[in-house]
Amino acid sequence: MSYARCLIVIFAASLGLGCAMKHEQFLLPGGRACPTPDAPGIETDLSIGWYSPIRSGDQKALAKWCTTVGPAVIDSLPTGRFGSWQPGDSLAVVTWNLHGGAGNLLEFIDVELGLSCDERSAASGPHPAHFVTLIQEAFRRSETVPSVPDGPTIPPPLTEKPRPGPRTDIEEVARRCGLSLFYVPSMRNGAAEYEGEGEDRGNAILSTLPLSDFIAIELPFEAQRRVAVAATVHNSERDSIRVVSLHLDVASSLLRLLTTGNSTRQRQGLAIADALLETELARAGVADSSHEARCYPYCSNEATPQFNSSTIVGGDFNTWSVNETVIKHFNREFPNSPPHDGQPTRGAYPTDYLFFRRGNDGSIDLMLGSYRRVADSYHSDHHARLLWLK
């Protein structure tokens, strides 16, 4: 009967609309350089392992956004004299969304982490405990940010409330504090130029320790280009911990929300987990095409891959609940994470988290009870989260 065929077509179409978007990542063999590998004076930075989504639609959108931002920044060695990280010494790990220039990072580092970045006191003051700060919405103002016309790939600048003190970009903070820096811009911070300099914004890692093994993970495109950054720090015994700073999209479009089943943050979070897994498997020498490697974390009957080094992930997950799908997945991926205290970090919402996975050697571990929200927001629209490792 004709109407029966019609119904089959309609039903098949509705099922097709509900298909899941892929989240898997792959390592770009030639690396990536924004704004473009062909731009004069800017070469592909092969010191960064670039992961990108396998889906071609994501790649096309990300490539367009890439042309609007400047190159990544790597200052792998701190210029300050902080000494080495000895086994048994504590290490503070912070995640904080700066909201561009709104958050006063210099004051934060001074008050919360004990490092005064005033040149005189830095030279004579006591050495602070080592720290790693995982930053989101860091901004960089530079002439390396290309001049581009306003358009759909240029988000408006972040709305920053006026605050006392200078508006210092991430490179300037690293320089003044003598910290190592890994910064990868995700998007422009508006199209405006300031005396020939443009602004971009993205994720960054600042530390008193040398950084190595740089990784940039371009997340599946949902609403804006997002790039998670990862690096590794070592103690003097060469025990290492990978540190990751990420920022997920708030929401996708309504149409995408309906056709993908609200998978925005789930997809981006799983992409990060996938890229980190690829990296860890490569480091451990496990063939990444093996079934055991590929089915993780969904093959609970299989042996869970063991990782040599510990990993800590921090970021702005843009969640409105601690029970969201992406948080459940990260709690499973990072089984040694501290329990969340339920305290909100942006308005009434628990958006910011730190997750931890202990390495096989077990030499670096959480200090129990150290995970907390920082009470002062230092003029950002987010509160930071902090924990201590030992």
Added chain:
Amino acid sequence: MTAGLAAATLILTARPAQAQEGSDWARVGGSALGLYSGAVLGTVGSLIPCSQTYAGARCVRGLGVLGGIVGLGAGFYLGDLDEDPVVDAYRGAGYGLLIGSAAGLVLKEVVERYNWADVAATGLVGAAVGSSAEGAAIGLAAGSIVGAALYWAIPSFDLPNAVGVAVMGMALGGISSWVVRGVEAEKASPAAQPVVVSYRIAL
């Protein structure tokens, strides 16, 4: 035998005069709109509750398909019994499309990154709700009351959860209305009445 022939004659002559009657187009149209409305309502209603599960998007898809199947079955059944409720459902979908599109235009002006595709999507959701407006309205009201009560009673039950319960109520109400219309159409169905009449004559 005579009584049987009389009954058959009565049935055959009575059917064209009945106001309630199904047709091929009503079956196809009812099935299509029921499928669409059920799938969209199932998807919309499950967005927030499913975002609190490990399955996430898979949960949304599953409930969307379930809503579609219920709508498909109910729409087919309704169209098989009577054209009029199907016509009413399409009329409601049209109104819903207009109202949803208008709401989308307003949102485009006030919400950042709300584009034309989103306006169209708002209209299409409006059509799904409009096709089962009565049930959706009752469900939304009931869901809002339950959501508000849980919000006040349970500290960890936050505002987005309350909104989720209200939207889920709307979706359940909308999907249920397809089933209810089918049941009502069956009760009022002329197909059974001539049999009753013929039975009395046969006696």
